[in-house]
Structure formats: C-alpha cells, structure tokens
Amino acid sequence: MLELLYPLRTYLIVSGIEKPNVMTADWVTPLSFEPPMLGVAIGHKRYTNKLIKECKEFVVAVPTIELLSDVWIAGTISGAKEDKFSKLKLTPIPSKKLKVPSIKECQANLECRVVNEVETGDHTFFVGEIVASTIGDAFKDQKPDLSYRFVMHAGFGKKFTTNSDELFSP
Numbered sequence: 595m596l597e598l599l600y601p602l603r604t605y606l607i608v609s610g611i612e613k614p615n616v617m618t619a620d621w622v623t624p625l626s627f628e629p630p631m632l633g634v635a636i637g638h639k640r641y642t643n644k645l646i647k648e649c650k651e652f653v654v655a656v657p658t659i660e661l662l663s664d665v666w667i668a669g670t671i672s673g674a675k676e677d678k679f680s681k682l683k684l685t686p687i688p689s690k691k692l693k694v695p696s697i698k699e700c701q702a703n704l705e706c707r708v709v710n711e712v713e714t715g716d717h718t719f720f721v722g723e724i725v726a727s728t729i730g731d732a733f734k735d736q737k738p739d740l741s742y743r744f745v746m747h748a749g750f751g752k753k754f755t756t757n758s759d760e761l762f763s764p
C-alpha cells in the first residue's frame with residue numbers, strides 16, 4: 595500500500611558516536627519551520643534505531659545519484675554486523691553541533707537532536723529538531739540547484755530515478 599506514495603527522495607541517516615553507522619532512508623519528512631524540525635521513520639529491527647535511542651542524535655545527509663552504489667549498500671547491510679563506513683566511499687566528518695558525524699560527500703547535512711519518539715507499528719518515528727546544517731554547492735544559493743541530481747527511490751526494490759531541471763508553474 596505504501597508504495598502508492600512513491601517515488602520518494604532517498605537520504606542517508608548517520609547515528610552512533612564511538613562507531614558511527616550510516617543507513618539509507620526514504621521515510622523522511624519536514625515537520626516545522628520554527629523551530630526547524632523533521633521526522634524519520636526507522637524500523638525496529640534496524641541497528642540505527644538502537645543507536646538513535648541511545649544517543650538521541652542523528653544526521654540526515656543528502657546524497658546525489660553519483661553516490662547510488664553506496665546508498666544501496668548502506669540500505670542493504672546492517673551496521674550491527676559490519677562497519678559500513680569502512681566499506682563505503684563515504685567519509686564521516688565532524689558535525690557542527692552534534693557528536694554524531696556528518697558525511698563529506700553529501701550536498702547537505704542536517705544535524706538533528708531527538709525531541710520526541712513515537713512508536714508507529716513496526717517503526718519508530720523520531721522527531722528531530724535541526725540544530726545545525728552544512729551545505730555543498732548544490733545549495734549555495736540556499737535553494738536546491740536542480741542541475742544536481744538528487745536520489746529518488748522509484749518504488750520498493752532496486753530501481754531509482756532522479757529529478758530533472760524542467761520547471762512548471764501553476
């Protein structure tokens with residue numbers, strides 16, 4: 595049923611402090627302008643769920659399509675078994691305000707402190723206040739440059755698509 599909401603944008607979620615972990619997530623949504631807040635639904639079985647519950651922080655990193663093979667790996671293996679950062683081309687770098695790192699290769703990193711957690715069936719919906727952010731060239735005018743190709747999940751499974759720079763006005 596939820597596939598009816600697709601295509602959805604795809605992000606990377608960083609969690610954990612001593613041994614940071616990265617996982618892929620489609621279920622990320624804006625929640626508030628002031629204070630800036632977003633939410634992310636993380637399955638109960640994910641290692642990320644355990645890490646966010648422990649450290650109450652996470653980073654939402656915005657990849658482009660060039661990072662697709664790492665996005666796929668981060669979304670198909672668990673950090674409970676393997677150190678994903680050592681397998682991937684993604685580089686953890688210090689965040690501005692959090693102990694959880696950001697990702698150098700991503701075009702934006704949104705640093706979130708957990709302010710609420712809601713159990714929603716088989717997922718936990720973590721509500722995060724965005725306490726800092728860093729941006730790459732894709733956001734240098736404070737809005738997305740659509741010549742950059744962001745990752746979009748076409749549906750459940752191994753098919754992805756991306757945005758075009760074609761614009762429409764109502």
Ligand SMILES: Cc1cc2nc3c(=O)[nH]c(=O)nc-3n(C[C@H](O)[C@H](O)[C@H](O)COP(=O)(O)O)c2cc1C
Nearest residue numbers: 617618619620621636637640641642669671672673
């Ligand atoms: C494109 C894509 C999107 C995904 N979106 C989500 C999501 O929004 N929430 C979720 O809990 N899992 C999602 N997953 C599954 C997790 O990324 C996957 O189970 C991952 O291995 C969990 O890693 P971890 O155990 O290290 O936390 C997605 C996977 C892929 C490939």
